[in-house]
Amino acid sequence: MVKTQGLCYIYEDGTKALKNINLNIDNHNIIGIVGANGSGKTTLFFNLMGLLKPSKGKVFLNGKEMKYNRKALKKIRKKIGIVFQDPDKQIFYSKVYDDVAFGPRNLGIGEEEVNKIVENALNMVDMVEFKDKPVHFLSYGQKKKVAIAGALAMNNDIILFDEPTAGLDPVGTENMINIIKKLSEKNKKIIISSHDMDMIYELCEYIYIMSKGEVIDEGIPTRIFMKESILKEAMLKEPWLVKIHKILGVPLCEKEEELKAFYIGKNNK
């Protein structure tokens, strides 16, 4: 699906934001990209979307090298969507419906079909009853959901989430995780950038760790989060499940439910 080869990106002011990134998301459905603030996650996303053109290296979409003319970019938009960190930067219309309909209308889809798409997208994020509400009456979490619906309405195969849980309350975070899970069940590829270690650990099948514009390690969560030195270099912390594994010696669980099941089994013995 998406692959990068020796991707480098240098900003106009000379900052090397990305250095030799090799990424391949073919074999996993939910991929996490973790790193501290300023490690290059968002720049990487913009390169994957074709919003920025790599200074060096290549991005491949479905095996073909990405091109940057108008026609090619339109095709890319149908394949990959993005949910930005700040929903206010993504929402243009003052009415929820119109904003979600923005993408499909840009693709030239007829009004009747657009209506269905918008209904579906709002349904996925539980926001149907806000259809006619003005955006500035919504809370941050609700705006975030509208932004996701806007991305869903594009019906992309791949959706990038930039810091999906940043600024959300615990329930909002849980809702977000459920939405992402639901999307993945519908065969969408998801790439998440975040430094919410617990969320990433439970949700992602494969993880890239970034530090100062480089991917310093990659692997499955249970393996990668055991490497203390790598986490330290990336200025990240261990997820709580890894912490209690290390401190209390309980088996390393992938999900909270596993841990519960382990204790229930132990008590029954």
Added chain:
Amino acid sequence: MLIIDKYSYTNNLKDYSPIAKFYFAIGLMLLAMIIDIKELYISVFLLNFLIITVLAKISVKKYIKILSIPMLFLILGIVPVFISLSKDSNNFIFVVNIWDIYIGITEEGINSSQILLLRALSSVSCTFFLILTTPMNDLIYVLKKHKLPNIVIEMMVLIYRFIFILLDETINIIVAQKLKLGYMDIRKSYKSISALIASLFIRVMNRYESLQYSLDARGFDRQFYM
């Protein structure tokens, strides 16, 4: 949050047909503009007053507060009509003589300033009826129905959305400045306001950039479809 905007979404008439409200307001306004009867102006004003406070259930106190803003401009505007200048002292009811110019009040001046005041008040009340009872998004729908050029509607939609973003940013900065005692005296207030404008400008440019990306990511093809 803008108070007028809040009322437009919460008043009792918000779900009433926007087209009907639009024609009612425009019709009354045209009537008041064409016909020169003081009683008509007064009744239009009172009618709107009753609709806004009784039917739409916006409190009288709040409505008067909203009215006071255009009232200030109205009164300032009427002063030059009310006061007349002349070379001779005929026709004046009350007059002061400064050098060889007579400054004072004439019958005609009173009459025309009365008409001006009442006509403006009745028209303003029609506008307030429309904007206080009709949510902006409904108003946009009405204008679209009447085939207003797309570019105008696009601008309205975008401006309406971004007013609130700008307002939010402004309020955030002002609160931060107040917390650091930025408005303690006049000198500091001037300084704070200049810093506010400077940082707002930078934020607007930043936002412009990220909006560009977001438009791009959502397949924008140079037209905002409504």
